[in-house]
Amino acid sequence: MLKLTKKADYGLMALKYLAEHPETPALSAKDVADAYGIPAQLLAKILQRLTKTGLLRSHAGMNGGYELARDARQISAYEVIHAIDGPFFITSCTKGAKGCDLTPSCTIKEPLARVNDTIAGVLKSISIQDLAEHVQPSGRPREAQGLVALTL
Amino acid sequence: MLKLTKKADYGLMALKYLAEHPETPALSAKDVADAYGIPAQLLAKILQRLTKTGLLRSHAGMNGGYELARDARQISAYEVIHAIDGPFFITSCTKGAKGCDLTPSCTIKEPLARVNDTIAGVLKSISIQDLAEHVQPSGRPREAQGLVALTL
DNA sequence: TGAATCTCGGACAGAAACGGTCGTATACTT
DNA sequence: AAGTATACGACCGTTTCTGTCCGAGATTCA
Numbered sequence: 001m002l003k004l005t006k007k008a009d010y011g012l013m014a015l016k017y018l019a020e021h022p023e024t025p026a027l028s029a030k031d032v033a034d035a036y037g038i039p040a041q042l043l044a045k046i047l048q049r050l051t052k053t054g055l056l057r058s059h060a061g062m063n064g065g066y067e068l069a070r071d072a073r074q075i076s077a078y079e080v081i082h083a084i085d086g087p088f089f090i091t092s093c094t095k096g097a098k099g100c101d102l103t104p105s106c107t108i109k110e111p112l113a114r115v116n117d118t119i120a121g122v123l124k125s126i127s128i129q130d131l132a133e134h135v136q137p138s139g140r141p142r143e144a145q146g147l148v149a150l151t152l
Numbered sequence: 153m154l155k156l157t158k159k160a161d162y163g164l165m166a167l168k169y170l171a172e173h174p175e176t177p178a179l180s181a182k183d184v185a186d187a188y189g190i191p192a193q194l195l196a197k198i199l200q201r202l203t204k205t206g207l208l209r210s211h212a213g214m215n216g217g218y219e220l221a222r223d224a225r226q227i228s229a230y231e232v233i234h235a236i237d238g239p240f241f242i243t244s245c246t247k248g249a250k251g252c253d254l255t256p257s258c259t260i261k262e263p264l265a266r267v268n269d270t271i272a273g274v275l276k277s278i279s280i281q282d283l284a285e286h287v288q289p290s291g292r293p294r295e296a297q298g299l300v301a302l303t304l
Numbered sequence: 305t306g307a308a309t310c311t312c313g314g315a316c317a318g319a320a321a322c323g324g325t326c327g328t329a330t331a332c333t334t
Numbered sequence: 335a336a337g338t339a340t341a342c343g344a345c346c347g348t349t350t351c352t353g354t355c356c357g358a359g360a361t362t363c364a
Contacts, residue, residue: 002233002271004154006323012260028339042324048341060340061332077267081154088154108165111283115229119154119271131263157351180310194353200312212311213361 008081010038011046012131015055015080019072019132026065046084053083072132078123089116160233162190163198164283167207167232171224171284178217198236205235224284230275 014032021027029047033040047066051058055075056066068075081088166184173179181199185192199218203210207227208218220227 002154002156002237009260012264016260030339039324041326044340045342051340058340059332060330060338062334062338064332064339085154108161108168108283111278112164115274115278118274122267122270126263126267131260159352182310191353193355196311197313203311210311211361212309212359214309214363216310216361
């Protein structure tokens with residue numbers, strides 16, 4: 001399926017929202033949740049995790065909330081997804097504990113690992129800032145704008 | 153998580169296996185399943201679907217089985233995954249029926265759709281043949297070998 | 305003809321991941 | 335002290351994924 005979870009989606013949306021409102025000192029989870037119609041409690045937990053991984057700074061108490069820990073340009077989509085969904089691997093046998101269970105025959109994994117790296121590279125090259133400034137729907141030739149150019 | 157299902161994995165493995173044994177007229181689902189330690193019945197159904205989508209040719213009866221419908225070079229990993237897991241979208245709100253439920257604010261989707269296309273492009277550029285001929289573990293500088301070169 | 309082998313296809317059950325909620329403790333501001 | 339907001343863990347319902355079972359049709363071979 002190759003799709004990312006709603007949590008990751010929410011996380012990206014929230015960071016994008018924060019990036020779009022740099023003037024405010026801090027936005028509460030509820031603020032962001034209301035803005036997008038996201039379940040507030042869920043978003044809260046997501047933001048908490050992003051805080052724990054250092055992407056956000058939190059501020060408890062009244063008028064508290066969250067703010068980007070770094071410039072929006074310095075936060076990649078990869079970091080966000082990784083923080084929320086954990087390390088992702090395209091392959092099912094993530095070669096974590098004992099590699100491919102019984103079958104030492106997973107010769108597919110090697111080339112797919114390369115694909116995995118490519119995708120990760122794409123996501124790493126996209127910053128929250130890129131998400132914040134909506135790309136033009138069409139028209140403008142995007143040459144220098146090319147976010148990524150990579151070879152596999 | 154951005155990972156593909158085991159079914160897709162199995163499918164790729166099976167096609168790779170078929171590509172590696174071009175001499176045999178047809179290999180049964182069980183043959184392939186045994187070779188990799190994959191549940192036979194499950195693999196059978198996967199191969200059936202691949203047959204339905206035209207990637208394989210089936211042959212019932214004794215000594216029957218499956219064979220690649222086209223040259224291994226002409227079958228992309230994308231086709232396999234697409235056939236098994238259906239059309240994939242990175243975004244959760246696939247803009248299928250009514251777009252993003254209530255929230256018209258999913259401004260993230262547009263840039264992510266571009267990422268989606270990129271990934272699809274990568275997968276489309278990888279053929280079963282590429283999987284079959286194991287890539288070198290390391291060492292050899294892979295310049296002309298670059299499977300893909302794309303800009304986002 | 306009949307037996308063996310293999311594909312086809314739906315139904316179904318167990319397991320895991322996902323999405324979301326609740327309750328409570330803690331921290332900060334006024 | 336009161337109100338607001340984060341922090342964190344437990345919990346549950348739903349969906350998706352994985353895998354199995356079973357019956358039916360096709361083909362080959364004896």
